[in-house]
Amino acid sequence: MTIDLRSDTVTRPTRGMLKAMMEAATGDDVYGEDPTVNRLQDLLAERFGHEAGLFCPSGTMANQIAINVHVSPGDEVICHRLSHVYNYEGGGIARNSGASVRLVDTPLGTMPSDVIRAEVNPADSHFARTGLVCVEDTVNKGGGAVQDLKVLSEASTTCRGMGMPFHLDGARAWNALRETGEDWTRYGRMFDSISLCLSKGMGTPAGSVLLGSKDFIAEAHRSRKVMGGGMRQVGILAAAGLYAVEHHFDRLAEDHDRARRIGALLAGHDAVERVAPVDTNIVIAQLVRGRQASECVEALTEQGILCSAFGPDRVRWVTHLDFDEEALEQVLAALRDWH
Numbered sequence: 001m002t003i004d005l006r007s008d009t010v011t012r013p014t015r016g017m018l019k020a021m022m023e024a025a026t027g028d029d030v031y032g033e034d035p036t037v038n039r040l041q042d043l044l045a046e047r048f049g050h051e052a053g054l055f056c057p058s059g060t061m062a063n064q065i066a067i068n069v070h071v072s073p074g075d076e077v078i079c080h081r082l083s084h085v086y087n088y089e090g091g092g093i094a095r096n097s098g099a100s101v102r103l104v105d106t107p108l109g110t111m112p113s114d115v116i117r118a119e120v121n122p123a124d125s126h127f128a129r130t131g132l133v134c135v136e137d138t139v140n141k142g143g144g145a146v147q148d149l150k151v152l153s154e155a156s157t158t159c160r161g162m163g164m165p166f167h168l169d170g171a172r173a174w175n176a177l178r179e180t181g182e183d184w185t186r187y188g189r190m191f192d193s194i195s196l197c198l199s200k201g202m203g204t205p206a207g208s209v210l211l212g213s214k215d216f217i218a219e220a221h222r223s224r225k226v227m228g229g230g231m232r233q234v235g236i237l238a239a240a241g242l243y244a245v246e247h248h249f250d251r252l253a254e255d256h257d258r259a260r261r262i263g264a265l266l267a268g269h270d271a272v273e274r275v276a277p278v279d280t281n282i283v284i285a286q287l288v289r290g291r292q293a294s295e296c297v298e299a300l301t302e303q304g305i306l307c308s309a310f311g312p313d314r315v316r317w318v319t320h321l322d323f324d325e326e327a328l329e330q331v332l333a334a335l336r337d338w339h
């Protein structure tokens with residue numbers, strides 16, 4: 001059987017999750033009448049210290065809605081050069097919200113408060129109005145790096161002091177929280193809005209939840225409608241989310257442990273120059289000069305193991321719910337054999 005480590009989005013719903021989906025009470029969510037969607041939105045809002053939540057089809061849409069509500073056309077959004085909102089959302093910041101981007105380039109996707117202070121434009125008509133600061137945790141292109149809580153907290157204080165909204169792309173915030181053990185509510189309160197993916201490490205077929213104040217979520221409803229993201233009896237998906245929050249959060253530690261064991265083996269491999277620190281479930285290896293990522297991907301594919309070329313000389317592996325101890329042994333053996 002193929003072992004797929006291209007992404008943590010490739011997982012299939014488990015039996016327990018499918019059962020929860022089958023039994024979900026549903027209603028028309030565009031009318032706000034799906035009891036299971038409402039339960040998921042309320043649960044996550046409460047756990048993360050926010051007033052309200054909104055179920056969205058994807059993490060991209062949840063981020064794009066947040067940006068759309070926070071900014072006006074012509075505004076500038078501060079985000080990181082490595083960020084998903086900038087790299088992988090189809091230029092949505094400009095296309096959906098008419099905003100431009102101010103890129104920050106710090107190590108591993110961090111957003112220190114002195115950088116924020118330096119990048120926010122002064123209130124002068126020559127400059128674009130800075131409308132939002134975005135941060136990502138964990139940092140996908142940063143090898144699943146976990147943001148330092150103190151740095152986040154200082155960034156939050158700085159943004160609040162400047163009256164600047166602070167958005168978290170928390171597609172993998174679950175992995176960060178599992179690793180740090182930080183209280184969800186304390187963590188959540190640092191941000192004005194949060195998008196959380198349920199279809200990555202949490203293992204549901206689809207869905208993200210956007211969190212924020214009551215007023216913010218009321219506006220987010222309109223944005224979601226405009227983007228075509230209003231869905232009907234999606235309690236079946238929300239039930240998968242509720243199931244995942246209960247059953248799949250603690251086990252993320254297993255994904256992190258397996259990723260570390262892959263990282264440790266790669267760190268000693270002849271073809272590998274360096275492995276990015278493995279904080280969570282993503283392993284990124286920089287190959288030695290002259291080695292191509294595509295060769296590595298092809299060699300492993302022949303052994304029934306899928307991973308991704310992450311640039312010409314970098315390879316990425318992502319561990320997840322459908323990757324167990326036996327599969328890990330196969331991957332470690334294949335990597336030992338690869339020369």
Ligand SMILES: *Cc1c(COP(=O)(O)O)cnc(C)c1O
Binds near residue numbers: 085136138171172208
């Ligand atoms: C996956 C991901 C998203 C959202 O992706 P969708 O595929 O649209 O759900 C957003 N941010 C980060 C950092 C991600 O890894």
